[in-house]
Amino acid sequence: MNSYDESNSIFRRLFSYAKPYRGFLIAALISSLISVTLSLLIPIYIGKAVDYIIGPGDVNYQGVLDIIIYLAVFIGGSTVFQWLMSYSTNKITFLTIKDLRSRVFDKLNIVPFENIDRTPHGNIINTMVNDIDIISDGLLQGFTQLFSGLMTILGTIGFMLSINLGIGILVVVLTPLSLFVASSIARRTYSKFTEQTQIRGEMGGLIEELLGNQKLVKTYSYEDRAYERFKEVNDRLHKVGVMAQFYSSLTNPSTRFVNGIVYAAVGILGAFSAISGNISIGQLTSFLSYANQYTKPFNEISGVITELQSALASAKRVFALIDMEAESSDEELISQVESDGRVKLTDVAFSYVKDKPLIEGLNIDVKPGSRIAIVGPTGSGKTTVINLLMRFYDVDQGKIEVSGVDVLDMQRKALRSMYGMVLQETWLFEGTVRENIAYGKENVSEEEIMDAAKAAYAHSFIKRLPNGYDTIITQDGGNLSQGQRQLLSIARVMLLKPPMLILDEATSNIDTRTEIRIQKAFAKLMKGRTSFVVAHRLSTIRESDTILVMDQGSIIEQGNHEELLSKEGFYHNLYNSQFHITRA
Numbered sequence: 001m002n003s004y005d006e007s008n009s010i011f012r013r014l015f016s017y018a019k020p021y022r023g024f025l026i027a028a029l030i031s032s033l034i035s036v037t038l039s040l041l042i043p044i045y046i047g048k049a050v051d052y053i054i055g056p057g058d059v060n061y062q063g064v065l066d067i068i069i070y071l072a073v074f075i076g077g078s079t080v081f082q083w084l085m086s087y088s089t090n091k092i093t094f095l096t097i098k099d100l101r102s103r104v105f106d107k108l109n110i111v112p113f114e115n116i117d118r119t120p121h122g123n124i125i126n127t128m129v130n131d132i133d134i135i136s137d138g139l140l141q142g143f144t145q146l147f148s149g150l151m152t153i154l155g156t157i158g159f160m161l162s163i164n165l166g167i168g169i170l171v172v173v174l175t176p177l178s179l180f181v182a183s184s185i186a187r188r189t190y191s192k193f194t195e196q197t198q199i200r201g202e203m204g205g206l207i208e209e210l211l212g213n214q215k216l217v218k219t220y221s222y223e224d225r226a227y228e229r230f231k232e233v234n235d236r237l238h239k240v241g242v243m244a245q246f247y248s249s250l251t252n253p254s255t256r257f258v259n260g261i262v263y264a265a266v267g268i269l270g271a272f273s274a275i276s277g278n279i280s281i282g283q284l285t286s287f288l289s290y291a292n293q294y295t296k297p298f299n300e301i302s303g304v305i306t307e308l309q310s311a312l313a314s315a316k317r318v319f320a321l322i323d324m325e326a327e328s329s330d331e332e333l334i335s336q337v338e339s340d341g342r343v344k345l346t347d348v349a350f351s352y353v354k355d356k357p358l359i360e361g362l363n364i365d366v367k368p369g370s371r372i373a374i375v376g377p378t379g380s381g382k383t384t385v386i387n388l389l390m391r392f393y394d395v396d397q398g399k400i401e402v403s404g405v406d407v408l409d410m411q412r413k414a415l416r417s418m419y420g421m422v423l424q425e426t427w428l429f430e431g432t433v434r435e436n437i438a439y440g441k442e443n444v445s446e447e448e449i450m451d452a453a454k455a456a457y458a459h460s461f462i463k464r465l466p467n468g469y470d471t472i473i474t475q476d477g478g479n480l481s482q483g484q485r486q487l488l489s490i491a492r493v494m495l496l497k498p499p500m501l502i503l504d505e506a507t508s509n510i511d512t513r514t515e516i517r518i519q520k521a522f523a524k525l526m527k528g529r530t531s532f533v534v535a536h537r538l539s540t541i542r543e544s545d546t547i548l549v550m551d552q553g554s555i556i557e558q559g560n561h562e563e564l565l566s567k568e569g570f571y572h573n574l575y576n577s578q579f580h581i582t583r584a
Contacts, residue, residue, distance in 0.1 A: 010315050014135070017103070018096040028088035028144050035081035036151040038074045040159055043293070045070050047286030089144040097136045103322060104128055110326045113392040114352070120205025127201060127321050131314035134197075138311030142304040149297030149304070156294040163283050163290075167269050171294065174262045181254045185247055189306055192244035194313040199237045201317065206233055248306035255301075259294075266291040327412070334410040339418045339499040340403050341368035341530035343389070348398035350388060359384060359553035362398070366546075371526055373533045373541035375574065376550035382534045384553075386502055389532065391415055420498035424505035426485040433462055434469040437491045444495065452495035455525070457517050458487035483511060490518065494525060501531040538575045547571065 018025060049067045052060040105128070108116065116124075161168035210217060210226050217226055270284045279287070348362040359381050366372055374382045387393045388400060391412050400407045407415050428436050437452060438444045449469070453459040461484055465471040473480060480488075490506065503522070523543070535541045542561040549557035549564065549571045557564055557571050564571040 006316075007312050010312050010319065013319060014096075014100075014315055017100050018092055020099075021092045021095050024088040024092035024095075028085050028092065029147060031081040031085035031088060032144060032148045033151055035078045035085060036148055036155055038078040038081070040152070040155045040290075040293070041074050042071060042078075043286040043289035044159065045074070046289060047280075047282035047284075049282070050285045051280050051282030085144060085148070093136055097132055100135070100318065101128060101132050104132070104318060107322050107324065107326065111324045112327050113387075115324050120202075120208070122203075122205035122208030123201040124321065125208065126204030127314075127317050130200065130204075131197060131317050134314040135311045135318065138307035138314075142307050142311065145304050146301060146308075149301040152297045153294060156290045160287060160290050160294070163287055164270070164273060164279055167266055167273065167287060170265055170269060171262055171291065174258070174265065177258050181251075181258055185251045185254065189244060189247040189251070189309045192240055192247060193310040194316065196237065196240045196244050197310075197313045197317055199233065199240055203230075203233045203237060206230060244310075248309070251306055262294070263288075263291045330411040333414075334405060335414055337403055337405050337410055337414055337418070341370075341500055342366065342401075342403055343500070343530060344401045345385075345388075346398050346401070348388065348400065349396050350384065350393065351396060352384075352393075357553065359388075362553070362555065364548065364555070366530055366532075368530060369528050370546060371531045371533065371544045373535060373544035373547045374550060375535060375538060375541065375547060375571070377574075379552075380550040381553040382550055383504060385550075386421075386504055386532065386534060389502065390419060390421070418498060419500050419502050420493035420496050421502040422486075422489050422493050422504070422506035426482070426489045428473050428480075428485055428488060430473065430475045432470050432472055433465065433488065436473055436488055437495060439492055440496050448495060452491045453488075455494040455521050456487050456491035457521065458484070458491045461487070487518075490521075494521070497525070499529055501526055501529055502534075503531065504534040505536065506533075549574075 045067045049064050052063040052067070108124070157168065157172060160171055206229060210230070217223060267288060270279065270287050273279045274281060274284045343364070343366040345362055345364040349357070349360045351358045362385070364372075374385060376382055384393075388395055391407055394408070402410075402415065402418065429439075434446075434449055437449050446469075450459060453462055453469075462469055462471075486506070493501070501522075506522075533541055533544060541547060545560065547557075547559060547561060547564055548555050551570065557567065557569055559567070565575065
């Protein structure tokens with residue numbers, strides 16, 4: 001697909017989002033047509049007024065007065081319809097952009113987790129915010145300006161041909177020169193704006209990465225290298241931006257130059273026609289006014305074309321996000337499963353990269369109410385098992401069953417509602433403490449929230465906050481300690497009381513004393529519930545019913561704490577290494 005076909009396809013697709021609001025589009029076009037028509041009548045009447053003013057003592061005052069009244073009506077009407085055009089354009093633009101941004105956000109909620117995982121988050125944010133704003137400023141609003149400009153051009157040509165055919169034909173003959181200049185520059189502009197939006201997205205991802213990890217940047221004295229990475233991207237953005245602006249800035253002066261030639265030709269030829277008596281002075285005045293009006297839309301259109309090129313480049317990135325492959329629909333699948341806590345993995349195989357196997361032939365049969373611990377070195381597949389249990393990723397081979405039902409046969413929402421999960425990386429949003437605890441449950445009472453906080457040993461520190469449960473937590477919980485954020489995450493699960501639990505390093509950021517208390521709370525919460533506990537600190541999983549020892553995607557040992565120690569194998573060495581115990 002060449003660039004023209006691609007641009008045309010993007011343009012049509014974008015306007016499909018405006019289809020529900022086509023009433024505003026029609027109103028904008030009609031208002032524009034009326035406004036342009038009224039504005040084009042003004043030079044005709046000005047020319048008549050000039051002809052009424054023959055000379056000193058020979059002026060048709062009544063005729064001039066009548067024309068002034070007409071001019072007032074035309075100017076007033078043109079202004080009103082110009083306002084209606086702007087109003088309708090703004091309505092269709094903002095409504096369409098609102099729907100487009102909602103469509104992008106909805107898509108992000110249904111794409112496979114791996115797509116979000118593999119795309120820089122700053123890039124996604126830049127597309128949702130900046131690129132859609134550029135579409136708003138350039139494409140939709142520019143379309144109406146383009147229509148008004150074209151109507152003005154066609155209207156002025158029609159009026160000029162009616163006044164004097166020869167001069168009108170001269171203008172028509174010179175017109176393609178201006179269009180050729182504008183289109184040739186526009187092609188170069190589009191490619192540069194496309195490259196500019198891509199680099200802008202890259203920069204957004206880099207800035208999001210560096211700002212989100214400032215502690216690491218400073219800890220490892222990475223500031224200079226971070227700056228060099230930023231400078232390299234910024235330099236590329238600067239060079240491409242300069243070229244994009246250079247080409248776009250050529251359009252207006254180039255078309256002005258051509259239009260200046262047209263205006264001069266009209267003036268000279270019109271003057272000779274007036275001298276020879278072919279047209280009156282008033283008609284020449286009207287002709288020059290039309291010539292001036294005729295050239296203005298070319299300058300405006302050249303500016304609109306530049307904005308259109310940038311907007312089309314941004315729209316391409318937005319539609320690339322919308323076109324990401326969505327998760328398979330699960331509306332027809334089982335919407336509710338009565339969970340007894342049994343989980344079974346049969347011959348499960350999975351890899352993040354197809355040619356690099358991670359998990360192969362994994363078999364686990366978890367009885368209801370069991371407490372399963374998953375341990376092993378970094379990269380052994382512990383967290384991957386959790387991702388598969390929650391269907392953040394689907395298995396490549398084999399199957400996972402919950403309460404005898406294949407997870408591929410049930411809705412994702414139904415599956416995930418059976419689990420309560422606490423991760424090592426806490427997530428809190430900007431809102432009150434109360435709202436953060438109640439995040440996963442609607443219509444919850446104050447008493448339930450406080451009971452959950454007490455069960456998680458968070459109530460005491462919450463009461464010490466400036467406004468207790470009404471204290472506003474800043475983005476990502478920046479005004480709380482890491483341990484406090486972890487306690488609120490645990491309270492969130494305590495409130496849900498799900499039939500199964502997943503604890504992925506859930507107490508890793510809590511001090512030892514609080515951890516002991518939390519373990520007691522977890523013990524109470526896990527009673528009768530199937531629980532999966534991923535832990536590096538092996539002291540926290542000694543009471544587990546079964547410990548799965550993983551290495552390179554496979555379970556290499558299995559049993560309870562005492563059984564595994566007695567085998568003096570991988571787990572024995574791993575456990576003793578944490579307590580600095582060496583064999584005699």
